Structure formats: structure tokens, C-alpha cells
Amino acid sequence: MYISNMMCYLYDVKVYSGQKSENKTGIVYYWPLVDVAKVSSSYTCIEEEKYCYRLYSHPESWQEAQKVCEDDGGYLFLVNSDKKYEIVKLKALADGGSGSVTYYYVGATDEHKEDVWNWLDGSPVNRSYFIPGRPDNYQKIQHCLSFMTGNDVGLDDRSCLSPHSFFCEISLS
Numbered sequence: 001m002y003i004s005n006m007m008c009y010l011y012d013v014k015v016y017s018g019q020k021s022e023n024k025t026g027i028v029y030y031w032p033l034v035d036v037a038k039v040s041s042s043y044t045c046i047e048e049e050k051y052c053y054r055l056y057s058h059p060e061s062w063q064e065a066q067k068v069c070e071d072d073g074g075y076l077f078l079v080n081s082d083k084k085y086e087i088v089k090l091k092a093l094a095d096g097g098s099g100s101v102t103y104y105y106v107g108a109t110d111e112h113k114e115d116v117w118n119w120l121d122g123s124p125v126n127r128s129y130f131i132p133g134r135p136d137n138y139q140k141i142q143h144c145l146s147f148m149t150g151n152d153v154g155l156d157d158r159s160c161l162s163p164h165s166f167f168c169e170i171s172l173s
């Protein structure tokens with residue numbers, strides 16, 4: 001199992017109330033649900049959809065970025081709906097500008113199985129969100145997901161060690 005420093009559980013482990021999880025890959029990652037009153041004001045919350053998000057503009061490796069999100073009570077952002085795709089797109093374009101190539105880590109990896117891309121909650125990554133020609137596993141070392149801006153805008157697979165800005169998400173109770 002790749003995600004050795006994250007809290008991972010086999011799918012048949014009991015999921016306790018107050019936590020959220022899915023089991024589609026056989027391995028799930030789950031996290032506490034947070035009261036909106038306890039979420040840092042640096043996050044934007046969409047209460048009716050039970051999550052908050054923010055951009056961190058200091059570059060980190062994928063795993064370090066995930067740790068930063070965990071310290072906030074969350075995890076790297078899941079681009080698991082068209083609405084969330086638009087959110088990350090608007091924020092990334094406003095941050096990096098449409099002309100320059102900039103990457104932002106989000107919460108998916110194919111480290112457990114090459115070219116099987118699932119979000120941290122086990123749900124599959126919508127392949128139509130990738131930029132053309134990706135994921136390509138360039139040099140066979142690209143196992144972490146980013147949102148890319150530049151000539152193309154969308155998801156791109158990156159080396160997990162490249163330092164990039166990132167988006168965090170917190171699940172609301």
C-alpha cells in the first residue's frame with residue numbers, strides 16, 4: 001500500500017458515525033466531519049453541499065500538501081463534480097493566470113495501481129477533466145494528480161515530489 005503515512009483502512013473496516021468514507025477501490029481514506037463554526041475563515045464554505053475549500057499558494061510535494069490539509073481537518077480537494085471542477089478552475093486561473101503553466105495538487109493518486117485514478121474517498125476521477133493526452137505517466141513517475149493552467153486547463157498527472165500549490169477540502173458535519 002502506497003499511502004503509508006495517511007490513515008487508510010480496508011473497505012470492510014467499520015466506519016464510525018461522524019466520519020465519511022467510500023469503498024469503491026477496496027481501500028478508503030476517511031476523515032472527521034467538521035463543524036462549520038470550527039473551520040478557519042481562510043476557507044470558503046458551501047454549507048448546503050457540506051464542504052469547504054481553500055487554495056494554498058506555497059508549493060509542497062503531494063504528500064506534504066496532504067499533511068497541510070490534514071492539519072486543517074481535511075484532505076486534498078476532490079474534483080468529483082462539475083461544480084467543483086469550475087471552482088478549482090476559477091480559483092486556479094485567478095491565482096496563476098491563464099498564460100502561465102501552473103499546477104495545483106488535488107486529492108487523487110494512481111500509486112496503488114497504474115492508471116487507475118480515484119479520489120481519496122474512492123470515487124473515480126472523471127477522465128473528461130484531464131487535459132488532452134493526459135494522463136500519460138511521463139517517464140513512468142507521474143502518480144499524483146494536479147489541476148493545470150496554461151495553454152490547456154484541466155487535470156494532469158505529475159510526479160508526487162514536484163512542489164506545487166494545492167487545494168484543500170474539509171467535510172462539514
Ligand SMILES: [Ca+2]
Pocket residue numbers: 110111114115137141142143144157
Ligand atoms: Ca501514474
